[in-house]
Amino acid sequence: MAGEFGLRRVLNTISNKDIYIISHSRGASVVLSALAEPHFNEKFVKDIKEIHNVDVENAKELLENKNRITCIMLAPAIGLADFKSQEAGNDSFCTISPQVKKMHITINNTDKMLKKFFGFFADKFNPTDLGYKDNVYNELVKQYTCFDKTDFSGMESHAFNSYIRSPKFKTMLKANSIALAK
Template identity: 50%
Template sequence: MKNWFYYTIIIVVLSACSAMHNVPSSQVPNNFINPNITSAYVDQNGNFYPNQWENKFGQAPKKATRKEYSLMKIATENGFQQDLISFENTQLKAFANRVKNKKRVIIFIHGINNDYMSSLKNYNKARNFMDLNKTTDEVVNFYWDGLVTNNIFGAAKVWVSATTNSQLAGEYGLRRILNSISNKEIYLISHSRGAAVVLSALRNPELKYVEKRIAENFHHIDVENAAPLAENSNKIYSIMIAPAIGVKDFKTEEGNFKEFSKQLKMIHSTINETDFILGKGKTGILASSFTSTDFGFDPKTHQEIATQYNLCETTDFTGQKSHDFKDYIVNPKFKEILKKFKLSK
């Protein structure tokens, strides 16, 4: 009876608190910045924002929900779906042409509760530690709708609501970027729930039935027939900083561990037993209320997953209490990770 009371309070609090969509501040959010930076910005379903997007799609509602606002929903229901598809195809072809002679592609993926500017600052900070060749390396700043709030209770709602967004951003957004690249070394540097974006790009996520119906009926997204990751002879290295994922993210609906493309060469993740955010669900009444984040928090969980794949390595950040991307970046151990992949100065 006591637990029911607590759960009721949680539901009331989460319902009363709002989060906003993470939408672009620019009207040309998907662009190329010479000499070697690509900006890629997708909505909650992984569709790329077109130029002058606000003219056709309007402003996102102040209170974000899964059903109300998306590029494909508005385009389909207002008769310009093909315009959106055409823009995306043109942009992806231009990106493919831009990177065809590059050797390495480094892709940054932020976590939940990050807007454009905070993510950009973190990407720039991380890039400053890297030894990048302006001719042979391309950097992709990837932005997705992990929602945004300044309210402490709203942050709890973001954890719940942004789970599906991270999966679709990977399956439909990041994957199409990866499919535009061939014969390259690809480094996916993610923070927090950005790790779910990465996994969903590599292999279809297991969406809840209700989320599938919302995607299909409200947003006109065919989640059952997404194009798979193309076998383009890439070498993919995933660097997961404070990964907010768990065993479930690695499993199929049947409970089996997923098989990933042979292009995936390594998953190097941080372990931090003092990261309060990653440890949020370990004790108390919230234990079953949030998506598991044990992969970046609990060595036993990491080992359970690592035994299934011969490509998992870790760097221990235990002692650092902050979950913020910027604090992981300035930790000297981040530079050690970059050195391992020959990315550091």
């Protein structure tokens, strides 16, 4: 909901700008829900309305304001399911705003949080395999041309500070034309 009702509202006030969004872990879900049109199943819509008094079907659409959006998703704790429709029997991918020019993610097969070391409980939590497995990225590249990746494998920490202090992060910033302060 933070993406649809928060970040999207902010983005709708900006037009014809270069916008850079950097997220970490579950923040990737917020970014994705702001930039895509998620499809929710009926039970979810009903439960959210009853429990939180939020009508997700009345969220404002992301306006096509001619922005050029670049997303850098560090340790994205989302998965293939986050890009698919949640309606029963519908296996289609969601539509991402054409304003999104790049989604640059990190892959890290040694990040213990993304690996879900919880064993038995792993399937009870949200998917995290986009940030952990190349195969999810490879599937998404077939659907979306805006994806790019940088491999952070070898770094075991999931901490935001570890990601942004990595020389690889600085390389990602430069690759996405983000100037670094000297």
